[in-house]
Amino acid sequence: MGQNGWSVTYTTQSICTLKGSTVDLSCSYTYPSDYTVTTTFWFTKYDAVGPVSLSDDPDYKGRVTYRKDKGNGHTLMITDLRESDSATYKFRFTDQTGKWRYTGDPGVTLSVTGLQVKVTGGHQDKTLTCITTCTLTDNPTYIWYKNGHKVKENTSSLYSDYFSDADSYSYAVKGHDN
Template structure:
C-alpha cells in the first residue's frame, strides 16, 4: 500500500559519462504513514573499461544526515534491498514521518573511479491522515483526507464508537445530537492505523499493540498553537494538531487533552483512550494454607488483569469440564473428597490464559468418640472374660 505522486512520472534516467547510469521509476513519492513503499530503480555501466570487464563490488542506498551519508542497510530493519541483477529497488515498511527525505542509490565497481551515484535521487514525503471539520447548526461534516495529491485516491473507512460503518468515503455527516460519540477514519487496507476525531467528551477504544492518531478538532482564526497533554496532572506530550500513538500499551489508557491558543483566547477538549488487552498475570490464591482440616471453610480466588474484565473458570485434577464460572471457588465445609489439584482460566474476547495449579490437601480429624466407645467395649469384654473364670 503506497500512495504515490499526483501524475504518472516517466522513468528518470541519471546519466553519467561513458554509459554509467541510474534510472528511477519516480523521483517524487508521497506515501501514507504506516504503509509500505517501493523505490524502483535500475543501473548500468560499460561492458568494458580499458579492455577489462568491470564487476560490481558494492551497491547501496543512502540519505544525508547532517551532510553525512547514512547507509540504509544498517539503519533499520524496515529498509529492505530487493536487488536482482541490475535491479536496485528499495522497500521501506512501516513508514514514519521522519522517513521523509531524499534517497539516492550508489554502486561501485572494481575499476579506479568506477562508481556512480544517481543524483538527484528519490524524494519521499510521508504524511498522516487529517480530518477537516465543517459545522452547521444541525450537523457536523467530517472529511478524512491525506495531503498526498493522487490520481487514484484511496478508499476511506469510518468507525463510530469502534464499530465499522458501511460508508467507504472520505466524508461523513454527523448530526449534532450525536456529539457524545467518537469517530475515526482509516485508509482501506490499513484499518489498524486510525485517526480519531474528538467530539464532546468522547472516548475511543483500541487494542494493545495497535497505533492510533488523535486529531485536534478545532478551527481557529487567527491560527492557533496546539498542545497535547495527558491526565488530570496535564502531563505535556507534544505540539501540533495531530498526536500519534504507536504500539499502544495498557499504560497509555487515560484522558488526552488538546489545547488551542491564539491571541483571542484558549480552549481545550479531551478524549478518553481505553486500551483493551487479553488476560495477563493469572494466578490462584487461597484464604488459608494448602493443608486444611476437614470441616473448615476455604475460598480459592482467581486473580487476573484484563480489559475488558475476564470471565473465570475453575478446573480440578485435569477434568476439562469446569467446576464453576465464578471468580471465587468456596467450600463452606471442606471434605476429604475435595483434596486435589485446582487451577483457573481467565478469558475475554481478546484471549484466554490459565494459572498455575494449586494443590489442596484435606486433613481428616480423628473421631475421639469412636475410639472411646471402642475402648469401653473392649473393657466390658475383658471384665466379662474374667467373670467367666
C-alpha cells in the same frame, strides 16, 4: 540520463504514503560492459567520507531491506515508516576499482504523512475531512466509522453526517485499518 553508459532510472520520482506503512523504492541501472559493479546501496545522508548506506544508518536499523531484481534492477524496502523518513533517496553503485562511483539523480522523494480529521459545519450537521500533509500516491480508499461500525467506504476523503454529541467517528485508509 547517465554519462558514458552509466545511469540510474527511478521507477517513480515522488511517493506520498502513510506513517507506519511499508514502501518499496525501485530503480534500474546501467554501466559499461567492461566494468563490474561491486557495491550497490541507497542513501539519504552524507558523512565526512561520502554517502551513508541506509543499512548502516542507525535511524533505519532493522527497517530496510535491499533486493536485487531481474537484470540490473534494485529495490529498497522500508518498513514501519516514520514522518522523519521523509527525504530524497538516491541509489549509488561502485565498480571493481572502488574509485569510480555513480549516483543516480534526481532520486525518489518520499513524503510520509499521518492522518488528521478536520471538522466543519453547523451545530449538528457536520463534515469530516481527512487531512494529510501530501496527496497519497495510491488513490486510497477511506473507511469511515460511526460508533465503531463501518458506515462508508469510498475514495472520498470527505464524510458528512448528522451528528449527536453521543456519536464517535473515526476513519482509516484501507490496507492500514489499524
